[in-house]
Amino acid sequence: MEAIMTQPWPWWVSGILIGLTVPLLYVLAGKAFGISTSLQEIGAICAPHSKFEYLSKFDRKGNAWLIVFVVGIALGSFIANRFMTAEPVAFLPESFSGARGAIMLLVGGFLIGFGTRYAGGCTSGHSITGIANFNWPSLLATVCFFAGGLAVTWGLGPFIF
Numbered sequence: 001m002e003a004i005m006t007q008p009w010p011w012w013v014s015g016i017l018i019g020l021t022v023p024l025l026y027v028l029a030g031k032a033f034g035i036s037t038s039l040q041e042i043g044a045i046c047a048p049h050s051k052f053e054y055l056s057k058f059d060r061k062g063n064a065w066l067i068v069f070v071v072g073i074a075l076g077s078f079i080a081n082r083f084m085t086a087e088p089v090a091f092l093p094e095s096f097s098g099a100r101g102a103i104m105l106l107v108g109g110f111l112i113g114f115g116t117r118y119a120g121g122c123t124s125g126h127s128i129t130g131i132a133n134f135n136w137p138s139l140l141a142t143v144c145f146f147a148g149g150l151a152v153t154w155g156l157g158p159f160i161f
Contacts, residue, residue, distance in 0.1 A: 006085055021128075031065065032125070033128055039113065041064070043058075044060050126145070
């Protein structure tokens with residue numbers, strides 16, 4: 001059992017488990033899988049009297065489960081990285097240390113946040129939940145995510161990094 005838990009799983013096993021998360025979340029909790037709404041939840045908690053409708057009209061009590069979900073992801077990642085692998089992954093690679101690395105992380109985080117809000121959801125929300133619901137805008141968003149990722153990886157990436 002230890003060998004199974006400390007080695008990477010095949011992509012198809014992980015894919016099936018992630019795929020089963022969507023219907024289980026719908027059936028057991030009546031909720032959709034996605035992570036970007038948790039940032040809206042955090043913003044609504046931090047600024048309950050905000051003038052922005054995006055935050056002030058958000059159902060903080062009805063979406064409190066998102067905070068537990070995010071904490072579970074972070075805690076599960078930490079436990080798996082520290083106790084269930086032969087080679088733990090460093091928190092941040094050396095290329096992200098110093099002022100340049102901090103600026104890259106800040107700009108990257110801003111771009112991801114802006115893109116997530118602009119696209120109406122994150123990659124997991126669109127690619128997993130949206131496609132599972134036969135939502136054609138989610139399929140289009142997923143195609144664009146992949147195209148953008150390939151363009152940066154094979155085109156702009158070497159110039160930026």
